[in-house]
Amino acid sequence: MNATAAPGSAWALLRLASPQLPIGGYSYSQGLEMAVENGWVNDSDSARRWLEDQLLLNLARFEAPLLLAHCEAAAQDDWPRLLLLAAEHRASRETRELQLESRQMGYSLTQLLDGLPELDQQARDCFASAGEPGLAMAWALAARAWQITPADALAAWLWGWLENQLAVLMKTLPLGQQAAQRLTSQLVPVLSQAQRDASELPEAAWGSAPFGLVLTSMAHERQYSRLFRS
Numbered sequence: 001m002n003a004t005a006a007p008g009s010a011w012a013l014l015r016l017a018s019p020q021l022p023i024g025g026y027s028y029s030q031g032l033e034m035a036v037e038n039g040w041v042n043d044s045d046s047a048r049r050w051l052e053d054q055l056l057l058n059l060a061r062f063e064a065p066l067l068l069a070h071c072e073a074a075a076q077d078d079w080p081r082l083l084l085l086a087a088e089h090r091a092s093r094e095t096r097e098l099q100l101e102s103r104q105m106g107y108s109l110t111q112l113l114d115g116l117p118e119l120d121q122q123a124r125d126c127f128a129s130a131g132e133p134g135l136a137m138a139w140a141l142a143a144r145a146w147q148i149t150p151a152d153a154l155a156a157w158l159w160g161w162l163e164n165q166l167a168v169l170m171k172t173l174p175l176g177q178q179a180a181q182r183l184t185s186q187l188v189p190v191l192s193q194a195q196r197d198a199s200e201l202p203e204a205a206w207g208s209a210p211f212g213l214v215l216t217s218m219a220h221e222r223q224y225s226r227l228f229r230s
Contacts, residue, residue: 012146016139017156019163023108023135029168030054030098031216036172038216044179047169048186051162054213055187055194059161061208062092064198067157070140071150079126086130086137093134094210102134109138118145154198158191 015021032050035041041050066089073082093099110133113119123141127133133141143153166180 012148013152013156016142016146016148016153017159019160019167021109021160022112023105029172030101030165031213032165032168033172034216036169041169042173044175044183047173047175048183051165051183051187052190054165054210055158055162055190056197058208058210058213059158060194060197061201062206063208064154064158064194065201065203065206066092067136067139068150068154068198069203070136071143071153074123074140074144075150077122079122079129082126082137082140083129086133089134089136090132094213102136103132106134106136106138107132109135109142113138113142113145116145120145151195151199155191155195158195162187162191 032041035050041047066085070082070085070089073079073085089102090099093102110127114124114127119141123145126141127138130137139153139157140150142148143150143156148156162184166183169175169183170177170180
C-alpha cells in the first residue's frame, strides 16, 4: 500500500488550515484588540457576540463568497477571472491596516508556494501577472496546488480565522484555553452557517457594510499600546 498522502487528502486540508502555516496570521487581530481596549468585548459572552456578528454579518456576506469565487476560478484555471477577483479583493480593503494585512499575508503565502514543487507554471505565471497578490488569491492557488476543493478551502479559511481570533482573546482578555474551547463549541455551528450562506449567495448580492469593524480598525492604527498589527 502506498503510504504517500493522496493529493487533496485530509493532510493537505490540515496543512492549509494549520496555524503553523508561515504567513503571519497570528500577528493580526482585525480590530478585535481595539474592541477589547474599548470594553466592547470584555468576557466570553461579548466575545461570542462579536465573533458571531463578524461571521454572519460581514464574512458570510462578502469576504467568504469572494474567497470561494477565487478558489473556484483557480480550480477551473480561469486566470482572467481570478485576476479580476483579486483586484476586487484588493479594492475592498476598507482601512490601511486591513490592506496591509492582506498584502503581507498574501506575500508570505506566495513566497512559500514559490519554493514548493506543487505549484505549476500556470499558477506561477498568474502570480507574476498579479503584481502584489493578496491573501485570497494566494489561498486559492495554494488550494489548487494541493488539490483541495473550493468548499474545503473556504472551510479551512473560516477555521483559521476563528482560531486566530480566539488566540487574540486569550492574549487580551482573562480568557483561558478551556473558555476558548467552550467558545469554539458555541461557534462551530455559526461557522457552518457562514460557509453555507457564502456558498449560496449570488454574486449580485455580495456586499456588507461593517462600519463598526472599519472604525475599530482605524482606531487600532492609533492605539497607544498594542500586541497585534491590525
